[in-house]
Every structure is written in C-alpha cells, then in structure tokens.
Amino acid sequence: MHGLACGVAKLDNSPPRGTRDMLPDEVSRRELLIGRLVSAYEVFGFRRIETPALEDISRLSSGEGGENEKLVYKVLKRGLDPVVDTGTSPDDLVDLGLRFDLTVPLTRFYANNQAQLPAPFRAMQIGPVWRAERPQRGRFRQFTQCDIDTLGEPGVLAEAELLEATLSALASAGVEPVEARVNDRRLLAAIATACGVGAGRRSSFLVTLDKLDKIGWPGVKAELVERDFGAAVAEETERVVTLLASAVDAGDMLARAADLVPGVADEVLGGLASTADALERLQQDPDGPSGFSYAVDPTIVRGLGYYTGQIFELRHPKAAGSVAGGGRYDGLVGRSLGRQVPACGISIGFERIVDLAEMAPPELGVAVVYDRADELGATLSAARRIRAAGRRATLVPKRSNLRAQLDGLSREGFTSFVVLEGGEAGEERALRSARPSGG
Amino acid sequence: MHGLACGVAKLDNSPPRGTRDMLPDEVSRRELLIGRLVSAYEVFGFRRIETPALEDISRLSSGEGGENEKLVYKVLKRGLDPVVDTGTSPDDLVDLGLRFDLTVPLTRFYANNQAQLPAPFRAMQIGPVWRAERPQRGRFRQFTQCDIDTLGEPGVLAEAELLEATLSALASAGVEPVEARVNDRRLLAAIATACGVGAGRRSSFLVTLDKLDKIGWPGVKAELVERDFGAAVAEETERVVTLLASAVDAGDMLARAADLVPGVADEVLGGLASTADALERLQQDPDGPSGFSYAVDPTIVRGLGYYTGQIFELRHPKAAGSVAGGGRYDGLVGRSLGRQVPACGISIGFERIVDLAEMAPPELGVAVVYDRADELGATLSAARRIRAAGRRATLVPKRSNLRAQLDGLSREGFTSFVVLEGGEAGEERALRSARPSGG
Numbered sequence: 001m002h003g004l005a006c007g008v009a010k011l012d013n014s015p016p017r018g019t020r021d022m023l024p025d026e027v028s029r030r031e032l033l034i035g036r037l038v039s040a041y042e043v044f045g046f047r048r049i050e051t052p053a054l055e056d057i058s059r060l061s062s063g064e065g066g067e068n069e070k071l072v073y074k075v076l077k078r079g080l081d082p083v084v085d086t087g088t089s090p091d092d093l094v095d096l097g098l099r100f101d102l103t104v105p106l107t108r109f110y111a112n113n114q115a116q117l118p119a120p121f122r123a124m125q126i127g128p129v130w131r132a133e134r135p136q137r138g139r140f141r142q143f144t145q146c147d148i149d150t151l152g153e154p155g156v157l158a159e160a161e162l163l164e165a166t167l168s169a170l171a172s173a174g175v176e177p178v179e180a181r182v183n184d185r186r187l188l189a190a191i192a193t194a195c196g197v198g199a200g201r202r203s204s205f206l207v208t209l210d211k212l213d214k215i216g217w218p219g220v221k222a223e224l225v226e227r228d229f230g231a232a233v234a235e236e237t238e239r240v241v242t243l244l245a246s247a248v249d250a251g252d253m254l255a256r257a258a259d260l261v262p263g264v265a266d267e268v269l270g271g272l273a274s275t276a277d278a279l280e281r282l283q284q285d286p287d288g289p290s291g292f293s294y295a296v297d298p299t300i301v302r303g304l305g306y307y308t309g310q311i312f313e314l315r316h317p318k319a320a321g322s323v324a325g326g327g328r329y330d331g332l333v334g335r336s337l338g339r340q341v342p343a344c345g346i347s348i349g350f351e352r353i354v355d356l357a358e359m360a361p362p363e364l365g366v367a368v369v370y371d372r373a374d375e376l377g378a379t380l381s382a383a384r385r386i387r388a389a390g391r392r393a394t395l396v397p398k399r400s401n402l403r404a405q406l407d408g409l410s411r412e413g414f415t416s417f418v419v420l421e422g423g424e425a426g427e428e429r430a431l432r433s434a435r436p437s438g439g
Numbered sequence: 440m441h442g443l444a445c446g447v448a449k450l451d452n453s454p455p456r457g458t459r460d461m462l463p464d465e466v467s468r469r470e471l472l473i474g475r476l477v478s479a480y481e482v483f484g485f486r487r488i489e490t491p492a493l494e495d496i497s498r499l500s501s502g503e504g505g506e507n508e509k510l511v512y513k514v515l516k517r518g519l520d521p522v523v524d525t526g527t528s529p530d531d532l533v534d535l536g537l538r539f540d541l542t543v544p545l546t547r548f549y550a551n552n553q554a555q556l557p558a559p560f561r562a563m564q565i566g567p568v569w570r571a572e573r574p575q576r577g578r579f580r581q582f583t584q585c586d587i588d589t590l591g592e593p594g595v596l597a598e599a600e601l602l603e604a605t606l607s608a609l610a611s612a613g614v615e616p617v618e619a620r621v622n623d624r625r626l627l628a629a630i631a632t633a634c635g636v637g638a639g640r641r642s643s644f645l646v647t648l649d650k651l652d653k654i655g656w657p658g659v660k661a662e663l664v665e666r667d668f669g670a671a672v673a674e675e676t677e678r679v680v681t682l683l684a685s686a687v688d689a690g691d692m693l694a695r696a697a698d699l700v701p702g703v704a705d706e707v708l709g710g711l712a713s714t715a716d717a718l719e720r721l722q723q724d725p726d727g728p729s730g731f732s733y734a735v736d737p738t739i740v741r742g743l744g745y746y747t748g749q750i751f752e753l754r755h756p757k758a759a760g761s762v763a764g765g766g767r768y769d770g771l772v773g774r775s776l777g778r779q780v781p782a783c784g785i786s787i788g789f790e791r792i793v794d795l796a797e798m799a800p801p802e803l804g805v806a807v808v809y810d811r812a813d814e815l816g817a818t819l820s821a822a823r824r825i826r827a828a829g830r831r832a833t834l835v836p837k838r839s840n841l842r843a844q845l846d847g848l849s850r851e852g853f854t855s856f857v858v859l860e861g862g863e864a865g866e867e868r869a870l871r872s873a874r875p876s877g878g
Contacts, residue, residue: 011550011774011775011777013547013548013550013551013775013776014551015490015491015494015547015551016491016493016494016495016535019491019493020491021488021489021490021491021548021551021552022488022489022490023488023552023555023556024486024487024488027486027487027488027489028486028487031487042831043826043829043830043831043832044826044831044832044833045803045831045832045833045834047463047466047467047803048463048466048467048470049460049461049462049463049466050460050461050466051454051460051461052454052455052458052459052460052581053492053537053567053569053581054455054458054512054569054581055454055455056455073493073514073515073517073535074514074515075512075513075514075515075537076512076513076514076515076529076532076533078512078571080529081529082528082529083526083527083528084523084527084528084529084532086525087522088522088523089521089522089523090515090519090520090521090523090532093515093523093529093532094515096455096512098492098514108452108454109452109460111450111452112452112453112454112460113460113462116462117462118835118847118851120836122833128492130492130493132517142491142492142493153836155811155815156815157811157815157818157819157834160815160819161819161834164819164823274815277815277816278815278816278819281816281819281820282819282823285820285823287823287824287826287827288823335450336450336452337452338450364484364486372594372596376594376595376596376599376713376716376717377716377717377720379596380596380599380600380603380717380720380721381720381724384603384721384724384726384727385726387482387483387726388726390482391482392481392482392483392484393482393483393484394483394484394561395484395596395600396557397559397592408557412557
C-alpha cells in the first residue's frame with residue numbers, strides 16, 4: 001500500500017448520526033439468521049414480497065402509524081426552484097418519505113396487487129425501515145424488520161398459524177425459551193367498559209394500563225386518578241385485571257373473563273380459547289418447536305391503534321421488551337382498497353434477536369498464502385484448484401513474519417492455510433482456532 | 440372475505456413514480472440469483488458488508504459521482520421551523536441523501552473501519568441504490584447493485600481475480616456467453632496525447648470516443664471537429680484506434696500499442712498483458728467458467744471520472760449495454776482516509792442480469808386443502824406432520840369447486856396437494872404443472 005500522505009485532511013468518515021456500518025462478521029451473522037427465518041416461514045407457505053423504501057408522504061402521515069409518523073425521514077421534491085417562496089413550510093417541499101414500518105407498505109401493496117395474489121395471501125417481508133429517533137445505545141435510525149402477515153383469512157387459523165410459524169422461526173434460530181402472550185383488543189375494550197370507562201376515553205385508559213409492567217398497580221392507579229378516571233375506576237380496574245391475571249391457565253382465565261367482564265362477546269373468548277388450544281397442542285406435539293410457554297394475558301395492550309382483534313407479544317428472558325409482537329388489523333387494508341380484507345400479522349424485532357440467536361461464526365476456509373514475485377497465472381490457478389471442490393480459498397500475499405500472519409488469519413476466521421511456492425501449493429495445514437465463538 | 444364496501448373511496452395504491460412492488464415469484468427469482476452470486480463470490484474470499492442507505496449530503500455532492508449527483512433523493516433536516524426563512528434555498532434544508540451507488544459508501548466505510556479490516560480487503564455489497572432518473576421502461580428509481588471490490592491490493596492480481604470472480608458468478612447464474620473487454624485509462628490518456636489532444640481536453644475527447652459503439656467513426660470524427668479538436672486530430676484518432684482495435688489478439692494489440700502510442704508506460708501495457716494472460720489461462724482451465732471470451736479493447740472508456748488504471752466492461756449478447764463494469768480507482772479512498780489505498784472493483788448490473796439468469800421458478804410444495812368447519816387444532820397438526828420432513832405445506836381453505844381450485848394451485852406453483860377430511864390427511868397427489876417455466 002502506498003504510504004504517501006496525499007495532502008487531504010482526514011474527514012469524518014462515520015456514517016450519519018444514529019446509523020451504522022456493518023462489518024463482515026456481523027453481516028454473516030445477520031444473513032445466517034435471515035436465512036433461518038426465511039426457511040422456517042417458507043415451510044408454512046409465507047412468501048417474500050418487496051416494496052420500495054420510499055412511499056408517498058401522505059401515506060406516511062395518515063394517522064395509522066401513530067407516534068412513528070413523527071419520525072419520518074422526509075424527501076425533498078425534485079426540480080424545486082433555487083430559492084424557496086416566502087411563507088413556505090418545509091412540508092410543502094416534500095413528496096416522499098422513507099417507510100417507518102412494513103405494515104403500511106404491505107396494505108398498499110395488497111391493495112395494488114391483490115388481483116394477482118392468492119386468497120388467503122401469506123406475506124413475508126424482511127427489510128430496512130427508518131425512524132429519526134433520538135439515538136441511544138442499541139437503537140438505530142435504520143433497522144431491520146421481519147414481518148409475516150396473512151391477508152384474507154377471517155378465522156383464528158391465521159392467528160394460530162402466525163404464532164406457530166413465529167415460534168418455529170425463533171426456535172430454528174436458537175432463540176429459546178420464548179413466552180407467547182395473547183390478548184384481544186375487544187376483551188380490553190370490554191374490561192374498560194366493565195370498570196366504568198366510556199368508549200371515548202378507552203384509548204387513554206389502555207395507554208395507562210399498558211404501563212403495568214413498568215410502574216405496577218400503584219403507578220397505574222395513580223395515573224388513572226391523575227387522568228381523571230376517578231378512584232372507583234382505578235380500584236375496579238385493579239380488582240378485575242388482578243383476578244383475570246391470576247388465573248391458573250388459559251381456560252381458567254377465560255372462564256373468569258366470562259364472569260367478570262359481562263360485555264365481552266362469546267366470539268372473542270371463543271377465539272382466545274381456540275388460539276390457546278392450538279398453542280397447547282403445539283407445545284405437546286413432538287414435531288412442534290419446544291422451549292416455549294404461553295398465556296392469555298389481559299394486560300397486553302400493544303401500542304398501535306389499528307389492531308381490532310387478538311394481539312400477541314413474544315418475550316425472551318434475556319431481551320428487554322418483546323422479541324416479537326403483532327395482532328389482527330381487519331380495518332387497515334380497507335382504507336387503501338375500499339373494501340374490507342381481514343388481516344393479521346406478527347413482526348419479529350430482528351435487531352433484538354440478532355444477539356440472542358445462536359449462529360456459528362462464519363468459516364472462511366483456506367487462506368492461500370502467495371508470493372507477489374510468483375507468476376500471477378500460476379497463483380490464480382493454484383487457488384482455483386482448491387476452489388474446484390467448492391471450498392472457499394482466499395489469496396493472501398505473504399508477509400515477512402509468516403507466524404504472525406498465520407495467527408492473524410486464524411483470528412480472522414480461516415480454518416486452514418496453504419503456502420504457494422513458485423505457484424505450487426504446499427501441504428494444507430489446519431489453523432488453530434483463535435477466534436471468539438459466536439452465540 | 441367481507442364483501443362489504445366500507446365507504447372509503449379507492450385510493451391510488453401504486454408505489455411512488457418510478458418505483459415498483461415485487462410479487463412473490465419475482466422476489467424468489469431475485470433471492471435465488473443473489474444466493475448464487477453470493478456463493479460464487481464467497482468462494483474467492485469476498486465478504487459482505489453493509490452501509491446505511493443514507494449518507495451525508497456533502498459526501499453525495501463531492502463531484503466524485505458525476506452525473507449521478509444530480510439524481511440524489513435529498514432528505515429534509517429534522518426539527519425545522521414550521522415556516523422557511525425568506526431567501527432559503529431548498530438545499531439549505533437538507534442534511535442527508537439516499538446513496539446513488541455503492542462505491543461512495545464503500546470508500547467511506549473503508550476509511551471508517553480500516554483498522555478492523557484485513558489487507559487486502561475483499562468487499563461484497565448487494566443492496567438498493569436510488570436515482571431520481573426520468574422513469575423509462577425497465578429502469579427504476581430504486582434498483583439493486585451487486586459490487587465486489589478489492590482494497591489494498593496494488594497489483595494486477597486484483598484485476599484478474601475480480602474478473603475471474605465475476606465471470607464465475609455470472610456463469611453460476613447461467614448468464615453466458617459473456618465477453619470481457621479490458622482497457623486502461625492510462626492507455627487512453629496516451630492515445631489522446633499521441634493523437635494531438637492536450638491533457639486539459641482529454642476528458643472531453645474521451646467522452647466523444649466513448650460514443651464509437653453508437654455513432655461509428657463518421658459520428659465520432661464529426662463530433663471531434665465540432666468540439667474544435669480539428670480534422671487532423673480526428674483523422675489521427677481514427678487511424679490509431681482502428682489499427683489498435685483491428686489487432687488479432689491481446690498480444691498483437693499490445694505490440695501495436697507499444698508502436699503507435701509512444702507515450703504509454705511499459706507498466707500499463709505489462710499490466711494489460713498480465714490480465715489478458717490470466718483470462719487466457721482461465722479460459723483454458725477446465726475448473727474455470729466456460730462460455731466467455733475476452734479482448735483488450737482500446738475503445739472502452741467507462742464514464743466515471745475516478746478510474747485511474749485498468750477498466751472493464753462485460754457484455755452479453757442479449758443485454759443492451761454492459762452486464763457488469765468496473766475498474767481501478769486508486770485515488771478515491773485517499774480522499775476520505777487521507778492516505779492513498781489502491782482499490783479496484785466490478786459492479787454487476789443486477790437488474791440487467793435478473794432476466795437473463797436461468798432460475799427455476801420456486802416450488803411451493805404441498806397445498807393442504809382444509810375444511811373451515813373442521814377443528815383448528817387437527818388441521819394445524821395435519822399440516823405439521825407434512826412439514827416435519829422439512830417440506831413446504833401451505834394450508835388452503837377448501838372451495839366449492841375443488842377442480843378449479845386445484846388448477847389455480849397448480850398455476851400458483853404448488854406441486855402436490857392433500858385434502859384433509861375431518862382433520863385427517865388423505866393421499867398426497869401430484870398437481871399437473873400449469874406454470875410458465877422461468878429462464
């Protein structure tokens with residue numbers, strides 16, 4: 001390499017704030033994980049689709065995306081005048097934005113292409129999304145989501161299958177044990193009504209209930225009072241939800257709900273019972289993924305406003321928050337298509353599981369150490385001989401200190417080496433593993 | 440599905456102008472092709488890296504990207520005031536942009552991470568880039584590039600290996616026959632001088648020469664005269680280049696160059712001779728890719744200004760333009776890093792080869808036709824039995840006209856079906872293939 005300074009000051013070469021470069025070992029690990037998830041999902045008939053990273057800005061600010069809509073990277077129109085007119089808002093200059101999730105694009109995709117899609121349609125999406133969040137440790141402004149969705153299936157088969165596929169996918173990546181928690185938005189609505197909350201204030205009530213995990217009953221009750229729900233509502237909420245949450249199993253919980261929450265439709269409890277039954281049978285099936293537990297949990301809320309039925313949260317003991325989540329959103333496709341299409345999906349938090357997944361570090365195969373003085377054609381042929389058997393062979397120019405070089409190659413992930421002499425390969429020798437193991 | 444109209448007017452659900460949705464069969468095909476390219480490149484030791492889609496706008500408007508810099512999607516700063524100050528330019532409101540290629544991000548990546556990278560470093564990148572080009576048939580504003588680059592290798596081993604790896608990768612995808620054309624920017628510079636063109640007007644001269652393919656010698660000569668190079672330069676250019684281009688093989692061409700282009704350095708002709716020799720040996724090696732030809736072609740120019748040495752263009756008879764191209768760009772990393780690092784790369788035009796590649800259409804496996812009236816748990820278990828052997832099994836609700844349904848499943852890509860009766864699987868039967876074959 002040329003050691004000459006070239007007279008240019010060193011620039012800041014970091015990627016944009018909140019984003020990151022991915023080095024080869026990390027990309028290997030991520031691609032291996034993606035491969036496992038894809039294979040697991042394909043077995044269930046989910047098929048990958050892709051949509052553009054950019055969507056019309058109106059679609060990214062329709063209100064469906066909740067808080068995420070505030071975090072959109074907005075793209076300037078092309079061909080603007082060189083000076084902005086007086087009184088212009090920055091938003092007037094924008095026509096596109098980077099997608100903040102994969103669900104908004106999916107509903108547009110389905111509405112755009114449904115004539116060519118089977119019914120029901122099982123979609124798989126793996127790709128980057130962008131949110132201009134305040135950068136913090138472990139959170140990035142570009143990150144990968146991995147979603148499966150079933151569109152056009154009104155029955156609870158969709159829910160049960162999505163959960164089974166996700167549990168299988170996580171198990172195939174070694175992400176175990178997982179706890180699946182299931183609830184239903186309609187049960188939450190009936191609980192709110194049973195506790196004295198009017199329909200108009202239900203969302204606000206659920207936002208507070210959703211914090212139970214973090215702030216406990218004293219916190220939830222204080223916040224309900226602070227938000228003017230009154231002490232009676234707060235006390236009743238604690239009583240009802242605690243009774244429901246202390247059920248010994250799903251059947252017990254659903255029986256208690258029938259009793260304590262008179263407004264809940266039989267269909268809702270029946271649906272939850274079906275999902276719980278499917279999970280129970282899955283757990284006992286030797287062909288199913290092991291290492292998971294499940295519960296019907298009346299305290300699961302899920303933030304997004306578009307859910308209309310069952311909702312899910314999958315947790316792992318080593319992950320803060322959930323490793324996957326989702327639910328039924330029967331109203332969302334209709335807003336694009338103009339007719340209702342039932343839909344249900346689960347999204348794996350790819351960035352949360354990538355460190356939990358058990359992935360062997362990549363093996364780089366044979367380092368073929370050559371001498372720059374040797375004839376090029378002979379060197380290339382020698383490497384080709386090794387590759388002919390489908391093995392990886394990487395040409396590496398010989399350094400003066402071969403021992404130190406071999407140590408470096410071992411750390412890099414090579415498992416063996418060959419030294420070329422005059423373009424002829426010597427004996428292949430193993431490199432002692434000097435690499436931190438993955439997992 | 441609910442057939443009820445929901446009172447919402449049907450929206451335009453197309454993706455943004457110039458972008459596209461990708462349906463499952465297309466994604467399958469693309470992923471299969473990516474898998475082939477990745478495997479072929481990994482065998483040579485190239486390793487995938489990833490950089491963010493967004494880069495600082497200053498890096499995307501440094502001049503390195505030539506015409507592409509005019510096509511950048513620019514991203515609005517976050518947290519702007521609601522009304523723009525009088526006299527503001529739209530560019531004042533921008534801090535980021537979507538990358539228009541993978542080379543600019545690679546040089547930043549290398550400068551940012553080189554302490555953790557081996558020397559030489561073989562990088563592979565596959566990912567989307569964005570250019571706000573005028574939409575036209577077959578060209579999209581988001582498209583995939585597939586680049587390999589060797590950084591830190593000054594010798595022609597980099598060139599020869601990049602060409603071999605690319606030819607192997609294309610062959611592994613069935614993209615054959617390919618013709619590899621090699622030239623050197625320094626030879627082009629010497630040809631310009633030999634024909635009477637001063638160094639200051641060399642780029643302009645090469646822009647015209649680059650059109651030879653399209654407009655022939657009458658066109659090139661007319662344009663040179665029009666651009667004030669004079670009739671003598673035009674005539675001499677035709678004479679010299681025609682003599683070089685009519686050589687019977689690479690050796691003859693290089694001998695003619697030594698004679699006709701006195702200003703060219705021995706190192707340049709020696710380098711081209713080495714690359715040609717490596718390609719000759721590769722062609723004769725039974726372990727190498729067959730189905731390619733090669734030539735040293737003095738008329739290859741390549742548009743981008745940053746090339747400093749050998750340049751390549753790979754063509755396929757069915758593709759307009761080239762299917763891959765690249766070259767050496769020893770100066771580019773230095774502008775980020777502050778010290779020179781030799782670099783060379785080849786980019787496959789992924790969108791150009793995706794239709795040429797021979798990829799079998801995906802097999803969707805078994806369609807498991809179930810009755811909605813059957814018990815959910817039994818239906819799911821029956822599908823699980825089939826999947827236990829690793830096969831794909833997709834649950835499909837039974838329609839009233841089974842024969843028509845099976846025809847549809849066959850067209851979709853299913854190879855066999857099972858009908859569940861009371862949750863019990865009947866005999867598995869083959870579906871007659873009714874699918875257009877790929878390729």
